[in-house]
Amino acid sequence: MPIYVVDKPLGLTSHDVVGRARRILNTKQVGHTGTLDPLATGVLVLCVGGSTKLVQFMERDSKDYLAFISLGAATPTLDAEGPVTETAFVPELDAQAIEAVLQGFTGPQQQIPPQYSALHVGGVRAYAVARAGGQIELPARSVTLHELKLLGIYGSLSAAPRTFCPAPDGRWNASPVGITIHLPPPLGDFPTLLVWARVGSGTYLRSLARDVGAALGVPAHLSGLIRTRAGRFELSQAAPLEQLGEAAGLPDLSAIDLPILEATPEMALHLRQGKRPTDARVGRFTVLLSGALVAVVDGDGQHLKVVRAWSEEAGESGT
Missing domain, CATH: 2.30.130 (Archaeosine Trna-guanine Transglycosylase; Chain: A, domain 4)
Structure with missing residues (x-):
């Protein structure tokens, strides 16, 4: 059965995309290989029919992202869902100092997940407790951040680029022509870092934004996120969700990196x-x-x- 690569739209959960795919493809057997938050877009790999058996071999694949980290404002969700609960003055930003901070987060790390996450603790979802006004002690998890690269520093999210092009090495860079990305409405005019990230499974980019801000001495949140690669699949291969019915499925063997x-x-x-x-x-x-x-x-x-x-x-x- 085929595998489909979809560009997840802004505002939908991964579960929403799976539900729509089931209706479009007229099958109940649809699974995905890695959750994207509602305010994130980009590569979501859908396995259909018998291909759902491959999800277990693909969900641990490394993934690449374009991450927009806005400094000087914190939110409970750690992203642009808001509301802003803390603000602080952001001193002049030095690219070399920021690069040094990012390098400190590469390699194996212990990362504390967001309170607003789908993790199960004591039989309940962490986000359910957070939405009810509670808080759960979430233990740090072992994750690996393979590479973090600063692509730019901008006065606000609105000033950051919206068009990107893939480089031969797999990284993505701002470009006058290429793929246009979609970001959530900004929560204010906060200085924003654009970071290219290659990370292992289980990594929360929202937590990285929080931790990068803390290392710089200011509150921060993830104001935009685009997944440009999941395993073997690139954003340039992804079909818009509304065109899934006309998209050509990919064979199972294209998805797994095995002898x-x-x-x-x-x-x-x-x-x-x-x-x-x-x-x-x-x-x-x-x-x-x-x-x-x-x-x-x-x-x-x-x-x-x-x-x-x-x-x-x-x-x-x-x-």
Whole structure:
């Protein structure tokens, strides 16, 4: 079954997009590979039908973002949903000092998630407690921020660029021509940093905005966020949600970064029956991967199954 890459519109939750996709594609089997907040836009990968089984292998993919961090104002949600609950004067900003702060957040980190998040604590969602006026002690989580690059400093969000173009190295830069982005209405005229970010799964860019502001000695919030890449898929590949019905789906194999083993008819039959197949080529995958995952393609080149390499000597296998 196909995979679709959608440019999530501003103001919709990821769940909203999945609901609309189910209606457009006339199927209940639709899943996504990484939540985007309502005020974020960009790449949302939808797996349809049998492809939903691949979500578990894709949701840990690294992701790239254009993040707008407005300094001098804090909000309870840590983003532009507001309201502004704290303001402070922002001294003159130095690009080198900001770059140094950003470098301090690269690599493995312990990050405290936002109070307004979908995390379960004691059987309830954190955002449900926050909306009711409460607060939950959210433990810090291990995340990895692979790269953070300052693209610009602007007097306000309104002065920041709206058109971007991808570079050959995967980064995105402001450009006179390219893809036009959409940002939430600004909460005020606050100095704004534009940061390109490549992060591991589970990273909250809202928390990064809060923490960058704290490192600079001022309150801050995430005033805009665009996901430019999720795993193998780029924003330039994404279709507008309203055009999903006319979009061409992508094959399963385009979504996962795994070694591929083409199954013989006998091996494919055994896999479909849940049996442990015998194949002379499996040994080299065992040596190479030591129990890691392998994508096995059925004889027709379409049906995909992900299995673990196994060892005949140890008598181990897995699917």
